[in-house]
Each structure stands twice: as C-alpha cells, then as structure tokens.
Amino acid sequence: MPTNQTMFRGDLAFLPNYDPAPFRMPRLQEAVLSEEHAFNALKTTNPAEQAHVLSAPTAGEASPAPTCSASCSWPSGP
Incomplete structure (x- = not known):
C-alpha cells in the first residue's frame, strides 16, 4: 500500500498535511508551520497543549495528538 511519502511526489507534493506550508490560523491567533500543526x-x-503542538519543529512531530484534556473539544468516542 502506498504511503504519503511515495504517493505524493512531484506535482502532488503539496497535498499531504505534512507539507511545510506556513499560514496564519486566525482561530489559533498565530501562524502555523503546516496543516498538520493546525489540525492537531x-x-x-x-492553550498549553496547543502551544506544545505548535512549537513542534516538523509536521511529523506535531502529528501525535496531544493528550486530550477535560477541555478537549473533540468527542472521545461513543
């Protein structure tokens, strides 16, 4: 099965969330290094968990989801 590393090359290299393409994220009130940083x-x-993810130097290091605190805005399961 292809992985992001083998599937997204050449003209498709910008597609994965791991693409280092900094942009401003108003909801986070700052610039982020990649879509993966913003997503996580x-x-x-x-705020401490957000800062930890956003300070990751690469998208790969930002990708492990933070420990979801009681204030987590995503449902944790059924």
Missing part, C-alpha cells in the same frame, strides 16, 4: 492544535482548547 485544534483538537484541544487547552
């Missing part, structure tokens, strides 16, 4: 930071409303 928005999983929680805890």
Whole structure:
C-alpha cells in the first residue's frame, strides 16, 4: 500500500498535511508551520497543549495528538 511519502511526489507534493506550508490560523491567533500543526492544535482548547503542538519543529512531530484534556473539544468516542 502506498504511503504519503511515495504517493505524493512531484506535482502532488503539496497535498499531504505534512507539507511545510506556513499560514496564519486566525482561530489559533498565530501562524502555523503546516496543516498538520493546525489540525492537531485544534483538537484541544487547552492553550498549553496547543502551544506544545505548535512549537513542534516538523509536521511529523506535531502529528501525535496531544493528550486530550477535560477541555478537549473533540468527542472521545461513543
């Protein structure tokens, strides 16, 4: 099965969330380094957890979801 590393090359390299394409995220009130940073930071409303994810130097390091605090805005299951 293809992975993001083998599937998204050449003209498709910009497609994965891991693409280093900084942009401003108004909801986070700052610039983020990649879509993966924003995606994982928005999983929680805890500012310390958001800051931890956003400070990751690469998208791969931002991708493990933060420990979801009691203030987590995403449902945790059924």
